[in-house]
Amino acid sequence: MAPDPQAAAAAVIAVPGIPRDHDGPVFREPWEAQAFAMAVALHARGLFSWTEWAATLAAEIKRAQAAGDADTGETYYRHWLASLETLVAEKGVASADTLHRYRDAWDHAADRTPHGMPVLLQPDDFHG
Structure with missing residues (x-):
């Protein structure tokens, strides 16, 4: 999922602190880019403003800082993802329980997936 380049540029301007270089946002892992793209897409659909x-x-x-996060930049997109989950739950798109259920399922799927292979959800991932 790649965000629209203009929408991504607008996000970089509107949200301070996004890790970036002269070409735009930078990501250390594919999931960070996917989390960024989800937020850009949900903003484009009007779920929240960039100020919100x-x-x-x-x-x-x-x-996170109050809980001991050293704030070295390595956890930025973990905070991004937590913020995305917060807004999705607050806006009624999905409940916190549903989000936790899917997070657990993804963890289960990742545990059974060999390194380097795509992680795919299966019905059994939701049961254990």
Whole structure:
């Protein structure tokens, strides 16, 4: 899932702190780019404003720092993902329980997937 380049550029301008270089946002792992793209897509659909997003992200980072996050930049997209989950639940797109259920299923699927292979959800991933 790649975001529209103009939408991605707007996000970089609107949300301070996004890791970037002269070409735009940079990601250390594919999931970081996917989380970024999901937020850009949900913003484009009107789920939240960038001001609302930035406030939610700032609150998540502050919460993580209070819990001991060293704030070295390595966890930025973990905060991004937590903020995305917060807004999706607050806006009623999916409940927190549903999000946790899918997170657990993805963890289960990742555990059974050989390194380097795509992680694919199967019905059994939701049961254990």
